[in-house]
Amino acid sequence: MSDGARNGAGEGGELPYRLVATDLDGTLLRPDHTVSARTREAVAAATAAGAAHIVVTGRTVPVARHILEDLGYQGLAVCSQGAQLYHAGEHRLLTSVTLDRRVAQLALEKIEAEIGPLRLAAARDGLDGEVLFGEGYRMDDEGIPRVSFADPEEMWSQPLSKLYIQHAELGDDALADAARTAAGGLVGVTMAGTGLVELLPLGLTKATGLSMAARRLGMTADDAIAFGDMPNDIPMFGWAKHGVAMANAHPDLKAVADEITASNTEDGIAVVLERLFPAAGR
Secondary structure, three states: OOOOOOOOOOHHHOOOOOEEEEOHHHHHOOOOOOOOHHHHHHHHHHHHOOOEEEEEOOOOHHHHHHHHHHHOOOOEEEEHHHOEEEEOOOOEEEEEOOEOHHHHHHHHHHHHHHHOOOEEEEEEOOOOOOEEEOOOOOOOOOOOOEEEOOOHHHHOOOOEEEEEEEOOOOOHHHHHHHHHHHHOOOEEEEEEEOOEEEEEEOOOOHHHHHHHHHHHOOOOHHHEEEEEOOHHHHHHHHHOOEEEEOOOOOHHHHHHOOEEOOOHHHOHHHHHHHHHOHHHHO
8 A cells, every 4th residue: 555645637637646545434435325416426526537446345236236226326446355357238137255154154163163143144146145134133235135034044045145144132343253252264254334244255356356447447556556454454455555544434544544634424525625636526
């Protein structure tokens, strides 16, 4: 990552960054899942100048799709923590990495052996994959296509993108730490938001998905500035030239950020893009 953000276009109109990567929840989106006019204009100015905007989200494609459509987003979207690369304009899933279900079952057994029963949800793979909700699992987003299950075997009946875990007593940070200790050699563990501790294919991160998307565009990490708010954005910050944490970001992300901007409710992305792409402030 860089020591400091570059200030505006360079000599001869050189772009400060050719790739603008933004998380969705807590970053590009306000709490009501909308994007402010100022932030829309700032992103539009960056893309008009020649930069590519890529959404990088923990949401699976079916969970992200309605938001992308509301935004009029037509480009590549990295979804499901890097497991899915989706072309929004073509409504096409370009790549998809699924969770080995036998390995995931073993990981759950190891975690529960250490901390007791977990509350579970699972995201099915594919463009229309539902989220299966086990007893007691809570998720507030009503835009998620969901199905309840009582028989655990139903959860394993189709390919999965990832698992969500919750615990009756442990908070998110403690649960994520416990899961890594018990099963970090089997699955990836990340925290994507409040109540969202996730189990992923081992080695999969937002960075792997973003690097794949960048290669398709002929770009590298040196071209990229990334915006985020949660620990699942840490690998993306490690990959990109410059990482910008929102003011509302988790302390772990702020600790590795090159820069901290205003919150998602105060147009933090626009604050930075207006500086880097001066037309964004006109």
